[in-house]
Amino acid sequence: MIPTVDLRHADAAAVDEALQRAGFLLVTGHGVDDVLRADVRAAARRFFALPVEVKQRYAVRIGGRGWLAPGVEANGNADAFGTGAGNVEGGDNPxxxxESFAVGPDTPTGDPAVDAVWFPANVWPDEVPExxxxxxRYLGAMTAVSRDLLELxxxxxxxxPDSLTALAGHPTWTxxxxxxPPLTEVGEPAxxxxxxxxxxxFGTVTVLDREPGAGGLQVDVADSGWADAPYDPAAFTVNIGDLLEHWTGRRWRSGRHRVLPPQPDSPHEELVSLVFFFELDHDAVVTPLAPPIGRRADLAPVVSAPFLRGRLDAISVG
Structure with missing residues (x-):
């Protein structure tokens, strides 16, 4: 269903098949130190443990840099986009x-209008200097892994090899x-x-370092429906996004997924995920690949920034 591939010598046919069926891979051979991954997660847990009134000093809306409080995001509201991934929900979801902490590229273009949206300054909590x-350090590793994945x-x-990275000279990413949070904190889900x-x-590739749990990640697989995502502590969970699906002429399937609510049989379960969303240059023009590589010949080119902006607006609550 979702194969494990070694980034250093992956089988091209296996990658192609997996991205057609589910849009997901488990990726080893990435070279990212386990200690670094643990350091980021530990520091993040110290931030999230701060009192709400302290975290509120760093509060932002979706697309900003800082703390995204509980209740500001509903990802199911973007599921109405016709990406070819079998999206059916959409609408007004809970x-x-x-809660999240968001960081972006500290590489402004010099155009104030562009930088305000895609390259705003990062915000760092004084209370957790580490x-x-x-x-x-982790973001340096993620950028390198993402470029390797686009070459793959x-x-x-x-x-x-450089066919996809050519449009990522000055990329946006999040x-x-x-x-x-655990069930004991949030109460019974609506x-x-x-x-x-x-x-x-929404973008090209997403690189996920996750913790397994009862209320964990599920993937929508073609002809099979929802299934628990496989887990390997040494691997990153990687999926492609809407922009890359469009670029492949819908040959590949933007990886549709969800994270289950906290489960009654694991009421104290708290999970922390590290999620790197890689994109392209904000002004990159993405022209879908024509058949026989692509599956569709009727898809128009899109510009990266407005393509992404519409989806980000859709998941914002309030």
Missing amino acids: PDLK LRPAVE CAGALGLP FNINRY PGQFRIGPHTD
């Missing part, structure tokens, strides 16, 4: 049962640290409420 250096994807499509509602991601 907010996701999570968070910034740990995250910045190009190879799986039979294209030259790093979210998600905390999924009908249709998840830790993260059913959705697809």
Whole structure:
């Protein structure tokens, strides 16, 4: 269903098949130190443990840099986009049962209008000074892994290695640290409420370092429906997003997924996920690959920034 591939010598046919069926891979051979991953998670937990009134000093809305409080995001509301991933929910969904800390690229373009939206300054909590250096080291690793993944994807499509990274010279991206509180903290979920509602991601590749749990990640697989995502502590869980699905002429399936609500049989379960969403240059023009690589010949080119902006607006609550 979802294969494990080694980033150093992956089988192109296996990658192609997996991204057609579910849009997901488990990826080893990434070279990211386990200690670094643990350091980021530990520092994040210290931030999330701060009193609400302290975290509120760093509060932002979706697309900002800082603390995303519980209740500001409903990912299921973006599930109405016709990406070809089998999206059916959409509409007015309950907010996701999570809080997050968001970081983005500190590489402004010099255009104030662009930078205000895609390259705003990062915000770092004074109360947890160790968070910034740990995250910045991790982000260097994630950027390198994401570029390697785009080269892997190009190879799986039979294209030259730099075919996809050519549009990521000055990319936008977002790093979210998600905390999924326990049932004892949030109470019984509302009908249709998840830790993260059913959705697809918006960009090219998402690199996820996650913790397994009863209220964990599920993936929507073609012809099979929802299934618990496989877990390997040494691997990253990787999925492609809407922008890459569009780029492949819908050959590949934007990986539709959800995170289950906290479960009654694990009322104290708290999970922290590290999620890196890689995109392209804000002004990159993405022209879908034509058949026989692509599956559709009627898809128009899109510009990265407005393509992503519409989806980010859809998941914002209030």
